[in-house]
Amino acid sequence: MFKKTTAVLVAxxxxxxxxxxxxxxxGVIEINHPWxxxxxxxxxxxxxxxxxxxxxxxxxxxxxxxxxxxARAEIHRSAVEDGVASMRPVDGLxxxxxxxxxxxxxxxxxxxxxxxQQLQDGDKFPATLxxxxxxxxxxxxxxxxxxxEPAAEDHSGHGSSN
Amino acid sequence: xxxxxxxxxxxxxxxxxLCGILIGFSGYLPGxxxxxxxxxxxxxxxxxxxxxxxxxxxxxNATLAGKPxxxxxxxxxxxxxxxxxxxxxxxxxxxxxxxxxxxxxxxxTVDPERDTQEVLAQYMTxxxxxxxxxxxxxxxxxxxxxxxxxxxxxxxxxxxxxxxxHTAGIILMDAKGNFAGTLDIHEPRDTVLAKLRRxxxx
Ligand SMILES: [Cu+2]
Numbered sequence: 001m002f003k004k005t006t007a008v009l010v011a012x013x014x015x016x017x018x019x020x021x022x023x024x025x026x027g028v029i030e031i032n033h034p035w036x037x038x039x040x041x042x043x044x045x046x047x048x049x050x051x052x053x054x055x056x057x058x059x060x061x062x063x064x065x066x067x068x069x070x071a072r073a074e075i076h077r078s079a080v081e082d083g084v085a086s087m088r089p090v091d092g093l094x095x096x097x098x099x100x101x102x103x104x105x106x107x108x109x110x111x112x113x114x115x116x117q118q119l120q121d122g123d124k125f126p127a128t129l130x131x132x133x134x135x136x137x138x139x140x141x142x143x144x145x146x147x148x149e150p151a152a153e154d155h156s157g158h159g160s161s162n
Numbered sequence: 163x164x165x166x167x168x169x170x171x172x173x174x175x176x177x178x179x180l181c182g183i184l185i186g187f188s189g190y191l192p193g194x195x196x197x198x199x200x201x202x203x204x205x206x207x208x209x210x211x212x213x214x215x216x217x218x219x220x221x222x223n224a225t226l227a228g229k230p231x232x233x234x235x236x237x238x239x240x241x242x243x244x245x246x247x248x249x250x251x252x253x254x255x256x257x258x259x260x261x262x263x264x265x266x267x268x269x270x271t272v273d274p275e276r277d278t279q280e281v282l283a284q285y286m287t288x289x290x291x292x293x294x295x296x297x298x299x300x301x302x303x304x305x306x307x308x309x310x311x312x313x314x315x316x317x318x319x320x321x322x323x324x325x326x327x328h329t330a331g332i333i334l335m336d337a338k339g340n341f342a343g344t345l346d347i348h349e350p351r352d353t354v355l356a357k358l359r360r361x362x363x364x
Contacts, residue, residue, distance in 0.1 A: 006201075037249075040248075040286070040289070041285070041288060042284040042285065043238060043285065044276070045239050045240070045241045046241055076241075082328055084313055084329055084330065085240075085329070089320065105264055111241055159273055
């Protein structure tokens with residue numbers, strides 16, 4: 001009985017493990033691992049991140065993001081210059097052919113404005129991305145503390161010990 | 163007047179103008195003010211200011227004297243650097259345990275218009291309870307930003323909304339109220355921990 005449960009658990013973890021690097025696709029645009037940071041209660045904003053790859057021959061643009069969990073979503077770019085942190089809206093995010101845009105690396109984020117719920121580690125929420133040419137795609141954001149770490153729920157066995 | 167003489171006059175005028183411009187500009191180099199303030203570590207750095215904590219308690223530079231503290235500026239309409247700093251500090255302070263009682267972390271809002279005491283009180287429940295969020299009215303905010311040679315600016319964006327530019331990074335102050343260094347939460351974790359332990363006097 002115990003062994004059987006363990007075996008099922010192992011099978012589950014194995015299945016969930018690779019899938020946790022969750023991907024989506026619309027036309028030639030690949031969307032890799034949309035994720036968001038946990039928020040304090042009643043936080044007025046939340047940040048979302050992902051990696052977008054345009055594997056087609058033509059340039060495209062991410063023009064709109066919506067989510068039922070937020071009143072509004074925008075694309076923003078942050079910067080720290082001369083010790084001063086700033087953030088500005090981006091009017092459509094250009095996706096050149098063959099180029100991968102990593103939000104974290106490019107200091108980009110989806111700004112979810114007026115989240116209707118507190119986002120907690122391990123939560124998932126839906127969002128819709130609209131690309132100028134590739135069209136519309138539904139994706140799922142995973143809430144996690146850090147970009148490099150999987151959410152608390154899917155430690156896939158070979159985790160580091162503290 | 164010969165063409166050569168005219169040319170010489172023109173060249174010297176240009177040089178004089180250029181020097182004037184360079185001298186003039188040097189006074190406005192970004193970071194000049196903060197470097198002076200940080201370098202001298204004078205008692206003036208860190209005061210005077212007066213603010214209100216998210217708990218409602220009045221806190222000023224005199225209240226803080228006698229215990230090291232750290233200061234960083236931010237606002238709740240900030241999705242990345244501000245909550246990340248607060249979550250990281252929460253983790254680090256948990257790891258340090260009672261040692262972290264020996265300093266006071268201060269999160270000072272540069273957006274008192276939207277960050278009311280109620281908003282801050284709710285927001286801070288997510289973090290280590292030893293972290294204090296502070297706000298002031300416009301004049302009090304200006305005063306504390308000046309006290310730490312910091313910077314903030316309200317930036318209008320489309321739709322009648324706005325965002326805030328503000329000094330990034332954490333300022334460390336010793337028990338005597340003197341500048342004791344800076345901290346970037348993105349530095350290696352061991353470096354950050356070492357700096358916090360040193361601030362705590364360990
Ligand atoms: Cu933003």
